[in-house]
Amino acid sequence: MSYRKTFKLICGFAGGSAALVFAAAAAESRGYFGEHLGEEPRRRRAALGVLHAAQPAWTPGSHTPAPTGPGWDFNWDKRDPSALCSDRKKERVSEDPGSEQDNSKPKATRHIFLIRHSQYNLSGNGDTERILTPLGREQAELTGQRLGALGLKYDVLIHSSMTRATETAHIISKHIPGVELVSCDLLREGAPIEPVPPVTHWKPDAVQYHEDGARIEAAFRRYIHRADPKQKEDSYEIIVCHANVIRYFVCRALQFPPEGWLRMGLHNGSITWLTVRPSGRVALRTLGDAGFMPPDKLTRT
Numbered sequence: 001m002s003y004r005k006t007f008k009l010i011c012g013f014a015g016g017s018a019a020l021v022f023a024a025a026a027a028e029s030r031g032y033f034g035e036h037l038g039e040e041p042r043r044r045r046a047a048l049g050v051l052h053a054a055q056p057a058w059t060p061g062s063h064t065p066a067p068t069g070p071g072w073d074f075n076w077d078k079r080d081p082s083a084l085c086s087d088r089k090k091e092r093v094s095e096d097p098g099s100e101q102d103n104s105k106p107k108a109t110r111h112i113f114l115i116r117h118s119q120y121n122l123s124g125n126g127d128t129e130r131i132l133t134p135l136g137r138e139q140a141e142l143t144g145q146r147l148g149a150l151g152l153k154y155d156v157l158i159h160s161s162m163t164r165a166t167e168t169a170h171i172i173s174k175h176i177p178g179v180e181l182v183s184c185d186l187l188r189e190g191a192p193i194e195p196v197p198p199v200t201h202w203k204p205d206a207v208q209y210h211e212d213g214a215r216i217e218a219a220f221r222r223y224i225h226r227a228d229p230k231q232k233e234d235s236y237e238i239i240v241c242h243a244n245v246i247r248y249f250v251c252r253a254l255q256f257p258p259e260g261w262l263r264m265g266l267h268n269g270s271i272t273w274l275t276v277r278p279s280g281r282v283a284l285r286t287l288g289d290a291g292f293m294p295p296d297k298l299t300r301t
Helices: 003-014 018-029 040-054 081-091 097-103 134-149 163-173 206-223 243-253 258-263
Strands: 110-116 156-160 180-184 235-241 271-276 282-289
Touching: 110 163, 110 243, 134 163, 134 271, 156 163, 163 180, 163 235, 206 243, 243 258, 243 271, 243 282
Parallel strands: 110 235, 156 180, 156 235
Antiparallel strands: 110 271, 271 282
């Protein structure tokens, strides 16, 4: 096989990897692209230079990204059994510490569905007039149909007390009959924390961050945590609220910097699915899923 064919074969298998560059460099150093091939070496060397330039800096010690920031905090919700038992031991000596820890261990997984409200009337004067648009009502029907089609046994449907979220929740509830509806003021829309990087089109006052941030953090602590040790079976809970609240919840639950919440976008009526394991591990199964809606029904208002 000629060296030209060998080089092409390496290109085909390596496909831009570091192996391609190393193989080509070795061939060049051995004179395989020598001057006896005529004008071709000049073009080959030019192509080789492009390949070298396209490769990132690589050394055996830096071929994988280094971890940044602190590790996972298993006691993020202050419900880690080992931490709870340690605190109790300081207060009293248990006759059977092993049994005490087993009894305090969660055994069930919580599935939390965070639903953004549907499209609403932006020109309404105050919350009571900011009702769902006809399209928004269609979106809520589609979201309800999707949740119903999943075939899960939902435990509760909690919603923000704002009009657009309340209306969305009531439409969804028709598709999952028998599920309790609960209204909560903590889930109302607001400014959770000043976003980084900052944006120019939205600049709440510092006092709004101070007030809304404390409330939305309180909502996170109330609703996003591992199961109670007394809970025997996995639970499926729906929370209908707002984009800012959901994005902040996701950042906090995954232990990402909460100030990055505005880097994500959510469609109206979309589904974000979090799971909280008994160990305290959290997984994001879907973020802003709206694939069940036709393209002409998608909005972000």
